[in-house]
Amino acid sequence: MSHIAPFVSHPQPLFRAQQVKKGEVDAAKLAGFEMYSLMQSAGEAVFNLVIDQYGREITLLILCGGGNNGGDGYIVGQRAIQSGINVTLWALVSPDKLTDDAKRAYHDFVLAGGQVKPVKLEQIGHYDVVVDALLGTGLSGTVRDEMRIVIEKVNDAHVATVSVDLPSGLCSDTGSVLGCCIQAAHTMTFIGIKQGLVTGQARAFVGDLHFSGLAVHQHFERIQNTKVWWDSAHLIQALRQRSPCAHKGSQGKALLVGGDYGLGGAVLIAAHACLKSGAGLTACLTQEKNMIAGLVATPEVMFSHWSEDNCQQRLAWCDAFALGPGLGRESHSKQLFDFFSSTTLPKVLDADALHFLAIQPNYDDQRIITPHPGEAAKLLDCTVTEIEQNRYRSVVKLQQCYGGVVVLKGAGTLVCSEHGTYVCSAGNAGMATGGMGDALTGVIVSLLAQGRSLEMAARKGVMLHSCAADYNVATYGLIGLCASDVVNSIRHVIHHT
Known part of the structure; x- marks a missing residue:
């Protein structure tokens, strides 16, 4: 036994x-x-x-x-x-x-x-x-x-x-x-x-x-x-390795886009998580009013307004990008979605970006989407109950409809690619607070920009994020866990798991 x-x-x-x-x-x-x-x-x-x-x-x-x-x-x-x-x-x-x-x-x-x-x-x-x-x-x-x-x-x-x-x-x-x-x-x-x-x-x-x-x-x-496996924390061990000759330009250039009026915290959490997950360079395109707060919170991140010129420049600069945390659902949000989602770069779509994706579904094999059950229900035009009745069937259907890799969040988060489905063995109920999904998006896009495949960026990102939450809960307790706590535990977990 x-x-x-x-x-x-x-x-x-x-x-x-x-x-x-x-x-x-x-x-x-x-x-x-x-x-x-x-x-x-x-x-x-x-x-x-x-x-x-x-x-x-x-x-x-x-x-x-x-x-x-x-x-x-x-x-x-x-x-x-x-x-x-x-x-x-x-x-x-x-x-x-x-x-x-x-x-x-x-x-x-x-x-x-x-x-x-x-x-x-x-x-x-x-x-x-x-x-x-x-x-x-x-x-x-x-x-x-x-x-x-x-x-x-x-x-x-x-x-x-x-x-x-x-x-x-x-x-x-x-x-x-x-x-x-x-x-x-x-x-x-x-x-x-x-x-x-x-x-x-x-x-x-x-x-x-x-x-x-x-x-x-x-x-x-x-x-x-x-074609279904239970994933383990062994995935994290490889994240601590880095060439002695590494420099910031060789460790991935990650871009995050989001943070409309009143929603700036979402993209700031994602940017901080991206930084802590090892990206060599992290940039953020956001609403102009968020820039000062972002520079104060994480001066290592390059913040710019999401003007058309800045969007074009940063898109040409980055290795991978994430779109959605705090993006909003206004007309300019839709314009940003149309501009970024049509590119062939590796990408992560979350939060409000999934709202627009549900309205105009498309298939993209260079994309990771990270819906929670409510967003998954919109993407499949069904109810949350139907999603949760069979999470395996739901995540496979999402992958078949939308391509790339799908992360279906929740208790026992699922990661599905064309090769199979993986279940995260870590995570806890303390993660049921606002901003957790934004942190996960930042972790995944960081790993994607560092050169991991879509599947490995998703699997390792989900595991790292969940293990960081477990470490924090083991240290301080379940109630009161917030996304910033998880982000601040990421570095420890990378080096001690």
């Missing part, structure tokens, strides 16, 4: 439930295991996790449904009895209805001296730890009422809960909640990490995610292909 920390050491492949269901059978054959031995290993892994986290002096409640998820629960119960732990097991599906390996696991539980006790929901709060083996990856549609009542009772009891494979009620493919969901402190998943465990609503229900390959995962990964 291995614990997957927030910063995994290298990209981890992510899979759909159907891939795991099919692939585990083939992988077991290749490894010379029968399927029941995988169930035994899964139950053993969950049992060891419970002991590692909570010790042996506990009262343990196991909630078993039908199917293999329930079978895993019976194995946990068997191991608990054998270890002398005070364990109670409730079956939400009658053991008479179990089949195949799940039925065999039930019989082994009984042979070990186990008994299935009647369900007494009012007693859930009397236990120290609950093992959730109710619903597996086969769940389709909304959780049924009888199971919903149990899930809500478990959550209301605020008992430490360990989920088997995934929290009951969570969609294993999308990360959306199917009516209601177990609030797990820990989740142990097997053979292949399910892609629904790491983005969207899943981030609020999975708790700490653990993985056991059950000794067949290497076979599984060889026979099951994927």
